[in-house]
Amino acid sequence: MNRKSNRGWTMAAALVVVGSTFFTGCASKNDPIAQADKADVAKGVPAPSLEQTKAIAEEGFIYGLPLVMNYAVMNEFAVDTKSSQFKAPFNQLHNEHRVATPADTAVITPNSDTPYSILWTDLRAEPLVITVPAVSKKRYYSVQLIDGNTYNYGYIGSRATASAPGSYLIAGPDWKGATPPGIDKVFNSTTPFALTLIRTQLFNPADMPNVEKVQAGYKVQPLSAFLHQPAPVAAPKIDFVPATTAGIKDNFFEYLSAALEYVPPSADDKAIRSKLASIGVGPGRRFEFKDLSLEHKAVVLLGMKAGDEKVDKFLSSGMKNINGWNVGAFFGDQAFYKGDWLMRAGAAKGGLYGNDAVEAMYPYTRTDGKGQTLDTSKRNYTLTFPAGKLPPVNAFWSVTLYDGKSQLLINNPLNRYLINSPMLSAMKKNADGSLTLYIQKDSPGKAKESNWLPAPDDTVYLVMRLYWPKTAPPSILPAGEGSWQPPALVVSK
Structure with a gap:
């Protein structure tokens, strides 16, 4: 989902609108919106007008974007065994003995700091037990629990x-019971299908065997196996509606209907789900865009475009701007969001599966300190941390560079996608003790290459990560109000 998609929706909607002026009323008998209208009328409920349908599509896009993105990732990681992004079936832990590269395309703004251990959970039959080993206090690790609403419902790890x-x-939403013996804590997902992401700190490439030893200590088993009891009846097999991250724009509401099948309704989303049902979107429904009338295609596309623009506006202005960096907190649990679907959509589009602020902070930017778009096809940039003012963290920090359009990692001659604090010993500081990073497409020269973050011949997107940020001053917390501030990117000569 990027700015190109906005232009695509605009053009598609315009063509459909032109067509609809000539073929008004030529709706397919399978038009899901028309079918929903008939059902509403039969119940004595007024069917939404075209303008209301557009408004519902806009609101539904904002509400549904994180759910759809998550559903597509789940399909690619745990369902479609032929996908290039496939990791492992449900309830099987997959350890990555590497960090993310440009080949990883399922999740936008991927973290390339830490090797991941990935677990997609099916909690319908019974809960799972995650067992973690003793981990050195010098090595940061975190187990992030994320449900199908993209809420972070719990943490295990260093912090x-x-x-x-x-x-x-x-445990899933239907499990009830006392804490079993041998269990340190119970975490409850709001959805039966959920994601567990384990990040294990890597100090340098030679440290990978040590990371693998830690990963080997992560264990997952059903509760019945943990308690040495008979297993319950297995949950029925599901034929998931196929989905890919690349197909989100063209199949958005079809994917949303599929995702909602596995997201139990709550008091927070009762109203928007009712509106979506009025246009044929919801559990057990198949929303085929190709079956819509021309008028319905037009208003749905325009509604999606308007929703996407609101998400982009939130990302550019919804956080506090500090020296050109957007700084704030927009990841959390259900209580954190309180039904703020725009914030949740912005969080997903800014970087799906981000951490709570106490676990990690993510200042991000597309502009330099003067508000000009970061474009390394035209300009070189420097980022200088004054002496004694590196990001204040209990674990470590990094600066990662992404393609400005796709928000994915970029191939470069050094295979270097970020600069982080474990690299400091190999980097060169200035005479005054400050540290300068060089962000440009061409080498700044051998003497400065240790501090070079290679960039493309295009626009870029930068994300700073502060893992386990310090809370005592200087600190980036509270988010956007802390005493430590990220320095501005400066155009260099």
Whole structure:
């Protein structure tokens, strides 16, 4: 989802509008909106007008974007075994013995700091138990629990539970029961299908064998196996509606209907789900865009475009601007969002599966300190941290560069996608003790290459990550109000 998609929707909608002026009323008998209208009328409920349908499509896009993105990733990671992004079936832990590269395209703004251990969970039959080993206090790790609403419903790890070993229960929305013996804590997902992301700090390439040893200590098993009891009846097999991240724009509401099948309604989303049902979107429904009338195609496309523009506006202005960086907190649990679907959509589009602010902060920017778009086809940039003012963290920090349009990592001659604090010993500081990073497409020269973040011949998107940020001053917390501020990107000569 990027700015090109906005132009695509505009052109598509314009063509459909032109066509609809000549073929008004030529609706397919399978038009899902028309079918929903008939059902409403039969119940004595007024069917939405075209203008109302456009408004629902806009609101539905904002509400549904994180759900659709998550559903597509789930399909690519855990369902479609032929996908190039496939990791492992449900309830099987997959350890990546590498960091993310440009080949990783399922999740936008990927973290290339830490090797991941990835677990997609099916919690319908029974809960799962995640067991973690003792991890050195010098090595940061975190277990992030994310449900199908993209809420972060819990944490295990260096910050949340310290470095001692332990066993933790993750349960679906229908599980009820006392904490079983041997379980340190119970976490409840709002959805039956959920994601667990484990990040294990990598100090340098030679450290990978040590990371693998830690990863080997992560264990996952059903609760019945943990308790040495008979397993319950297996949950029925599901034929998921196929979905890909590349297909989100063209199949948005079809994917949303599929995703909602596995997202139980709540008081927070009752109103928007009712509106979506009035245009044929919801659990058990198939929303085929190709079956819509020309008028309905036009208003749906225009509604999606308007929703996407609102999300982009939130990303550019919804956070506090500090020296050109957007700084704020927009990841959290259900109580954090309180039904703020725009914030949740902005969080997903800015970087799906981000952490709570206490776990990690993510200043991001597309502009330099003067507000000009970052374009390394035209300009070189420097980012200088004054002496004694590196990002204040308990774990580590990084600056990662992405393609300005796709928000994916970029191939470059050094295979270097970020600069982080574990690299400091190999970097060169200035005479006054400050540290300068060089962000440009061409080498700044051998003497400065240790500090070079290679950029493309195009626009770029930069994300700073502060893992386990310090809370005592200087600190980036509270988000957007902290005493530490990221320095501005400056155009260099």
